[in-house]
Amino acid sequence: MPELxxxxxxxxxxATEPERLHDLALAAADRFQFAKLSRMLADQRSxxxxxxxxxxxxxxxxxxxxxxxxxxxxxxxxxxxxxxSIVGLRPQFESRTPVSPDDPGTEFRACLLHELxxxxxxxxxxxxxxxxxxxxETD
Numbered sequence: 001m002p003e004l005x006x007x008x009x010x011x012x013x014x015a016t017e018p019e020r021l022h023d024l025a026l027a028a029a030d031r032f033q034f035a036k037l038s039r040m041l042a043d044q045r046s047x048x049x050x051x052x053x054x055x056x057x058x059x060x061x062x063x064x065x066x067x068x069x070x071x072x073x074x075x076x077x078x079x080x081x082x083x084x085s086i087v088g089l090r091p092q093f094e095s096r097t098p099v100s101p102d103d104p105g106t107e108f109r110a111c112l113l114h115e116l117x118x119x120x121x122x123x124x125x126x127x128x129x130x131x132x133x134x135x136x137e138t139d
Contacts, residue, residue, distance in 0.1 A: 042079035061104025
């Protein structure tokens with residue numbers, strides 16, 4: 001990938017053209033560029049930027065290996081739930097019917113829910129044990 005535009009240009013894209021940040025992040029040469037671009041996208045509080053951040057997570061599932069994709073998707077989910085208000089995430093659940101557990105969109109929304117739960121108190125070792133045992137019973 002060619003060198004990224006300067007920070008001022010990236011900030012302008014984030015505020016006015018979130019689709020460009022999405023495209024740059026998909027083509028990022030390394031995880032550091034990706035992290036910078038996805039953070040800039042997630043930091044925007046507009047619904048359009050939120051939608052593009054979610055689309056970025058879903059699109060990664062189409063172009064990356066599952067192991068690297070999952071790590072990047074968790075990063076985007078974590079970035080989105082760190083916002084002062086998570087109201088912009090609501091439409092991502094209202095209009096989406098889960099397709100299958102392997103669907104990138106379904107998996108990303110599960111990551112969002114997991115990060116929200118961790119942020120709001122479901123982050124105790126005993127809770128993880130309960131969660132893991134319940135998950136193994138459904139297998």
